[in-house]
Amino acid sequence: MDDRAAPRVAVLGVGLIGGSIGLAARERLGAVVAGYDPDPGTREAALAGGAADTATDSVAAAVEGAEVVFCAAPVGLLPELATAALAAAGPEAAVTDVGSTKREIVAALGEDRRFIGGHPLAGAETAGVANARADLFEGARWYLTPTAGSDGVLYDRLQRAVAGLGARPQAIDAAGHDHLMATVSGMPHAVANALVAEAAADLADGERVPEVGPSFRDATRVAGSNPAIWADIFASNSDAVADSVDAVARRLSEAAALIRSGDKEAIAAWQAAAGEDRRRLLEADRPGGPLHELRLIVANKPGTMATLALALGEAGVNIEDMALHPAPDMTSGAVSLWVAGAEQAERGAALVRQLGHSVTVVGAGG
Numbered sequence: 001m002d003d004r005a006a007p008r009v010a011v012l013g014v015g016l017i018g019g020s021i022g023l024a025a026r027e028r029l030g031a032v033v034a035g036y037d038p039d040p041g042t043r044e045a046a047l048a049g050g051a052a053d054t055a056t057d058s059v060a061a062a063v064e065g066a067e068v069v070f071c072a073a074p075v076g077l078l079p080e081l082a083t084a085a086l087a088a089a090g091p092e093a094a095v096t097d098v099g100s101t102k103r104e105i106v107a108a109l110g111e112d113r114r115f116i117g118g119h120p121l122a123g124a125e126t127a128g129v130a131n132a133r134a135d136l137f138e139g140a141r142w143y144l145t146p147t148a149g150s151d152g153v154l155y156d157r158l159q160r161a162v163a164g165l166g167a168r169p170q171a172i173d174a175a176g177h178d179h180l181m182a183t184v185s186g187m188p189h190a191v192a193n194a195l196v197a198e199a200a201a202d203l204a205d206g207e208r209v210p211e212v213g214p215s216f217r218d219a220t221r222v223a224g225s226n227p228a229i230w231a232d233i234f235a236s237n238s239d240a241v242a243d244s245v246d247a248v249a250r251r252l253s254e255a256a257a258l259i260r261s262g263d264k265e266a267i268a269a270w271q272a273a274a275g276e277d278r279r280r281l282l283e284a285d286r287p288g289g290p291l292h293e294l295r296l297i298v299a300n301k302p303g304t305m306a307t308l309a310l311a312l313g314e315a316g317v318n319i320e321d322m323a324l325h326p327a328p329d330m331t332s333g334a335v336s337l338w339v340a341g342a343e344q345a346e347r348g349a350a351l352v353r354q355l356g357h358s359v360t361v362v363g364a365g366g
Contacts, residue, residue: 019051021070035052035054035055037057042128094155101233102178106145122140137162142165168318173310182240187248191245318339320339
């Protein structure tokens with residue numbers, strides 16, 4: 001973005017997520033935010049709450065002059081909204097979405113060099129712009145799904161904007177994203193629905209509903225979440241979620257057989273292994289130490305930045321921050337990538353060299 005002037009950001013859909021993007025962009029990026037929402041009341045609330053500087057009833061008016069456009073709507077509405085944004089936005093505007101499934105929208109729009117799918121892992125129990133918060137994305141993972149056709153300069157701009165909102169961007173391919181989300185989000189929602197249905201079915205007619213313990217409350221907290229939103233999510237990622245549910249069903253069948261066996265030693269080992277697996281999963285996404293910089297020169301070709309970011313992400317080397325400095329003739333560019341921890345830095349550098357680029361690792365503190 002141009003450091004000499006306030007960046008211009010458009011937010012299409014100013015509910016909880018869009019409103020929080022607007023608040024964070026204004027407060028943390030110093031951006032001028034134009035909001036769009038089809039609901040007049042929501043537009044008024046966005047202005048009153050500081051989520052936007054201006055609010056319009058037209059996508060075209062909102063994206064005029066925008067450098068970054070965030071499309072924030074239910075999954076089923078996002079392709080149409082993002083298509084309208086791309087049609088109205090300028091040739092150098094980065095356009096993204098915040099949907100929790102990515103394959104369908106990337107397949108539809110990924111050939112446009114300006115579109116890069118996105119998904120922030122952030123939310124709240126409440127909805128609507130009145131509940132928007134500027135700190136909603138603080139420390140949250142924010143997946144980005146560039147393609148071979150993504151513009152490197154626009155990817156850099158979007159990645160820095162997301163980091164500026166307080167989030168931790170990470171590149172991932174669309175199919176990998178949807179498989180991951182099916183496992184850690186879609187399947188748990190489906191299992192929670194099944195748990196409450198099973199508990200309710202076990203109650204005989206007229207039997208007093210028992211008080212439930214914390215284990216049941218924790219395991220079923222997401223049961224019955226927003227039906228319209230989750231209908232879209234399940235439908236747009238149906239195969240991956242169904243496969244994950246089938247896999248859990250097989251594990252439950254194995255668990256039933258183990259418990260039925262009465263083998264206390266084997267059951268205790270199973271319980272201990274579950275605890276260790278949970279610990280590793282919860283710790284896996286934490287930053288791993290001081291940032292180290294990888295400095296490299298790359299040719300200015302379509303897909304170069306996407307290839308780098310996706311390759312590093314797939315190898316478990318997350319880019320915590322990045323900067324792209326195109327050469328004056330635009331034929332190449334200097335790239336700085338910051339990763340957490342010396343071990344990740346060395347793995348990342350080795351991978352960059354395998355991709356044919358020279359790279360220098362600068363220690364923590366650069």
